Amino acid sequence: MTEVLSKTVKMNAENEIARITNEDWKNQAHLQNRIVQPLLTDLYEITMAYAYWKSGKTKDFAIFDLFFRQNPFQGEFTIFAGLEECLKFLQNFHYSDSDIKYLKQTLPSSIEAEFFVFLRQLTVKDVTIYAIQEGSVVFPRVPLMRVEGPLIIVQLLETTLLTLVNYASLMATNAARYRMAAGDNVRLLEFGLRRAQGPDGGLSASKYSYVGGFDGTSNVLAGKMYNIPVNGTHAHAYITSFNDFNELQTKVLIDRNTGQERDLLVLALEWRSKLATIMGSMASEASDGELAALISFAIAFPDGFMALVDTYDVKRSGMLNFCAVALSLNDLGYRAVGIRIDSGDLAYLSRKARETFNNIARTYSIPWFEQLTIVASNDINEETILSLNEQNHKIDCFGIGTHLVTCQRQPALGCVYKLVEINGLPRIKLSQDVGKMTMPGRKGHALIDIMMRSVEPAPEVGEKVLCRHPFQESKRTYVIPTKVEPLYKIYWKDGKVCGPLPSLEEIRDRVRNSLNTLRQDHKRNLNPTPFKVSVSADLYSFIHDLWLQNAPIGELS
Ligand SMILES: Nc1ncnc2c1ncn2[C@@H]1O[C@H](COP(=O)(O)OP(=O)(O)OP(=O)(O)O)[C@@H](O)[C@H]1O
Ligand SMILES: O=P(O)(O)OC[C@H]1O[C@H](OP(=O)(O)OP(=O)(O)O)[C@H](O)[C@@H]1O
Ligand SMILES: O=C(O)c1cccnc1
């Protein structure tokens, strides 16, 4: 079934892929959306850079952690995405002459000319980035990336890294949630470009919905840029552009069995009369304009015939016309692909459509008719999918736009970028709410759900480790690890990306695999169990000592 739908666009997809060789692909892989550049940032990063520079902080060495404080969508997990784009940003990082010219015009005239020379020469060769692998399941307050390097430079990276990670991770998480709701046997297509937050939002949505587990996108540029499958059907306009049979410029199709031309209209009208009886409807009720449209589409794509059936009436018109054309195609040796339903009760209509297909398969001994694909679209979201599941829907594929790409249920992930160490000294940003406290210092080794200080030795397999709740003193537990895996890898050092990066497919596989390792109760839609991220005893004391040192002592009078 999954193969069948993709036939609709196989013609396109194969042509595209044939034109983009693997070599081309490799050569293009370093290219990035050209709007991602050093000036894609907040002004305050640059004004701070000047003030740091002016106060002689050019040699200061800083560490920033990039993390979020709360999982999105009232869930208890998040998918980390956007790392590769961050690395591409670093790869191309430099201020151009025109950037400098613009900054000179824009910043106050009091800024010393030397600063612009400094900016022009700035590189990211002294920056080091540690990160969790892209596509991993991550949790609040655990740093997704740690950025080390000269203070001014790592400060200048803040906004761009955040914009590259925030939406990507939100989108991948949203898509992964839709995938979990739909299950593994249903295809998911992203149809959101027209509703996305602008062209770049649309491209990112297509890319990260694929990462999160969608099977393809209708967005052709995303297909070309990221080498992801493109797919699609047709719009109501195609159906309504035909009024009657006279508009059919060509009605003939070559019979695959005989090589002879056959009149598809004549065949389809014969089938429509026959089918009306077994489908319990009247051929006269079905729209002739719709039939003309479907015939013309079938002639254009005889191996990829997919029909939008809800323009007039699914049961009285669309299904009858579709089946008539599909059976005519079958007479000529072609297999239709399926239907799309874009309004009405999607559970009910899909069940009715499947019944009709099964009935025809039995009546005319055409077993593959049972396998015809039923695509559903129209304002679908996670809840709709869960509800349709309960109604025993017979949908094979969801086409999803608005809710997916706009992340309507939660439009932003709150990733932040906080200074945790400066010149070897840990830094803490105090907050009234301990839950929002920045974890200070380097957090090196990680044991599934424990964060430790980098100066601590890694836990050993089989040796008891004390895991503490980061803020609540009494919450502690011993764990004997059976496997210890460092969470962080070095991705950027000495001005270069370290090691080969995973392909988009591999990142997508990691999403699936890491979600599979997460307990079901953390993933359920309603009131999921929070996943506990603990800290080692040493990190606990370190955070709390520092916190006490920095917290002012009040005085009651
Ligand atoms: N069986 C179902 N159970 C739950 N939700 C459904 C079911 N069928 C459709 N929906 C959802 O209900 C909503 C129906 O919206 P609405 O009534 O605006 O659509 P419509 O009138 O059928 O079509 P349109 O206005 O787009 O032509 C959509 O969000 C759709 O995804
Ligand atoms: O519903 P979404 O999840 O956003 O999915 C994409 C929608 O885009 C198309 O509709 P179009 O924009 O042509 O208008 P329509 O809603 O009137 O069908 C398509 O028919 C879907 O309904
Ligand atoms: O191909 C489709 O069916 C499609 C594409 C974008 C939006 N709605 C539908």
Ligand SMILES: [Mg+2]
């Ligand atoms: Mg719609």
